Amino acid sequence: MSDRQIIKDEAHPRADLRRALQREALENDSFFRILNNTTDSQQLDAKQIDEAFKFVDAEIKPQYSGKETLLYKKGRSNRNFENERRRLWQRAVVCYQIYYRGRLKAESEFDTYLLDHPTVNQEFLKLLESALQTQVVPELKKHEAPGDDLYLLINNLLRGVTDDDSIENIANSRTTPPQTTISIFGMFGLLIQAERYQNQGLLHEAYSCLLDVNNLIGMYDGARYLMDRLPAVAAKIRAKDNAKKSRSQKNIVKSRAIDLFYELRPKTKDRKPQLWESADKAFNNIWDKLVEEAIQESGDQNTIPCISEGTIKSLCQKLHRFDKDGRSLDIMIMSALIDDDGEECRSEH
Known part of the structure; x- marks a missing residue:
């Protein structure tokens, strides 16, 4: 049997913290293993890592057989500064x-036409790239640090406003700071700076610009992926939150059942707790106690707990398995108060 877990807490109500830890550990196996500091935690991590590599070898790599990729020794050896700068330039384009x-009005006549005529759509994209080369890039080149300045601005937009303002801005514009024209101009500004540094022989500075470009592009791609799916994701989150409230x-009651699983354990003559003989035996004792407490609370002899017997039985089976594995949800919270003399006073819950 695992020792009771001791967690030092100085800020939260102890009972609430203990229940929160129990529920999290019950639903989050990796958290539970860390909480219990079990030896199989490392084994589980090793297993997950091993399975990931096996999946890549069996399922992913065959898809790229005979193809040139940017990864692994051969691909990485080709990623010299100039090739990487060109690659990032095309990604920024x-x-x-x-x-x-995307700024075309959705389902407008022109938007619909482009969707129905892929060749015309490609010509439109070429027109956009031409405008970039003839209008945007020359303007950026007029500035001494077109990348650093705009990168700083984007970071300020991300971190220099309150959460409420950020939410309001995103709700109004339906876009995020990494998706703005300033962010895209910043990509090209950094690429321009990278080329300047390269020409000056400042390779460390040049590569640092490429790293920042990659960061901006990654933020852009990630933000676009999420924003395209935001309405559906938000609806799903609301539904899940409502289900949690219910x-x-x-x-x-489930938290109380966890406590009872440990409180009602059979004990030896010297009062030392023992493992339950079976999950069913634990369930019978716990369910009877839950019914008794529900009746005491309501004053009605016909009252039953607001949870099914099957749920409590499944919980007992899970806790019994944990016991046999040497894991435990019998969590004890320890609070520490420091008096004016520096003496520490502890209490347990």
């Missing part, structure tokens, strides 16, 4: 095209 293509009372 795609961001620019997607941005301006389970709140049941969670209280």
